[in-house]
Amino acid sequence: MISRREFLQASVAASALYGVSGFGNWSKLAAQQVLTQDDLLRFESFGNVSLIHVTDIHAQLKPIWFREPEFNFGVGDVRGVPPHVVGREFIDMFNLTPGSADAYALTYPDFVALGQAYGKMGGMDRVATVVKAIRAERPEAIILDGGDTWHGSMSSYLSRGQDMVNVMNALGVEAMTSHWEWTLGTDRVLELVDQLNFPFLGQNIFDAEWNEPSEDFPSYTWFERGGAKVAVIGQAFPYTPIANPGWMFPEFSFGIRDERMQEMVDEVKAQGADLVVVLSHNGFDVDRKMASRVQGIDVILTGHTHDALPEPVLVGTTLLIASGSHGKFVTRLDLDVRDGQLMGFRHKLIPIFSDVITPDADMAAVIDAERAPYAAQMEEVIGHTDSLLYRRGNFAGTWDNLICDAVMSERDTEIALSPGVRWGASLMPGDAITREDIHAVTTMTYGQVYRSEMTGETIHTILEDVADNLFNTDPYYQQGGDMVRLGGLGYSIDITKSIGERITGLTLLRTGEALDPAQTYTVGGWASVNEGTEGPMIWDVVEEHIRKLGRVSAEPNGSVIVTGI
């Protein structure tokens, strides 16, 4: 008899070999230059339950450019395994064809050249087309949103998340979890949650005062679909009050809380769940560890770390799904659930090629209406770029170099610090830079650019602290961002060392001198989690800088030397 575990593994092997995941198919079609909407959507229905997963949209209503990371190092047990595989290695690992549409969507090589052929990706009106098409075939498909939805664009900032709530309600989302949502502050979160047509889940959202599960947000919700009882448990980003300003939502505590996750899994199973799905914003490596510690989860829909994987990763018998970010992909996962067991699956990571997928007219109208009040200020052209501007990657992207230059020049500092967030769209050489393009890489409710003085020792301590959030070998101690970006400073980092020992050779680029631990330097930075931070907003600072330059060009500056990879 084939055990459940063997069956799942057999399925995974089959999907890799025969393209059961559907991925190999569109790769082949793309190579033949016959990419069509029908091809992108082609999927032979399987089993009795369908999940549709989107996550980390970061409020990108319109199609964008998004260059996938060139550097995404894994440490410890996850060194060199997905999602810590990039570029040519990724192409080889998943049997993609270099230069194909899938290689363009999932990896960074030749991004500029391939972008001309394949165009922008995403757009919630295209996502709506895909969702409707799946639902036409599978009316009971469950639509789940992994969070980081209400943040990331100028219109979401100005409407305080209202545009995204209206869009996700219109899309027909049936449950979500959260992270950046919280940076709108407790009152606004509660106000928007009230407007949702669906639950805002988080088994790990606790009342901070009593250290008990919050009564405001359910831990899980139920769906009866395809004759199966499906439980969806939510897991909000565990380190929201640490990575983001906790003073904006002091009533709540988060944390990983995998003991309680086990209790919730046991609880829904006791109530007859045939399928247990976790809608997570843990980040991929944290989910991978959680899947090894919590027994009984069938599927984890991962989020937070913005990974796009064309095939599921299996931990024991738990399927981990990674659906990318910024609206670039939609995952369809069909499941065969029988007798309280997951018997098999069929998976497809559907790339949202905006020039191939027809926008859904209803959703396009909703998006236009949401953007209308702000359209004139959002679309104003501030300048142009002669080079590719991108952020994503463990170390600074060209957007970050431009932002750091803006901070140093506009705030007159020797050094700039810019947060290593994973969100932010790219721009192609020659593109106009609009005000909303600047917002797409800077917008937040705590964007004040401070100017302060720090000793060399303090700067070193900050870098060590952030590096440990990224390269701690225990994923439970990782916060899922990338390394803080620096202006005016170079350094070396050995990612295999432990905290306090990773960063060496801090050098002031302007003079070529070593950073003196005892000396005080002027430092500008933004996204401070401290209450009462003062200064102009980062998007205004960047706009001012770009306006003065007219045309900008930012190259990778090579000021970080990485070892231990």
Next chain:
Amino acid sequence: MLTRRDTLAIGLGASAVAMLPVAAAATPVDDAIAAYTGGAAIAEGGVTITAPEIAENGNTVPITIEAPGAVEIMLIATGNPTPNVGKFTFGPGSGAPMIATRMRLGRTQDVLAIAKMEDGSFASTSVEVKVTIGGCGG
């Protein structure tokens, strides 16, 4: 496998061989442990600590400790200038030997819970709690 108990035993042996003035070399944590156990051996496990991996606020870190069969629980913050957090005693009417409290952690450190069992033996577990600067996530 080298258990904590072995490590402690080796540590004792080493200091005896070296003939060091043990009291002078001992850290406040060693002192706190020795003062509580009287130097008795401590078994690894049998105590469950639930604490955040990374503290949301180092000034008030929630912690829960369960030690079935314990009559006392000693809580030690190994990285604090004053490591003793508290000693909790359970009587016949106490119900389950479990405590939940909050403590202040000055920096990233191991938090150690030592349980004294009914037969006078000791058991312990420790967990690392990180106290970070924060920011830059996402």
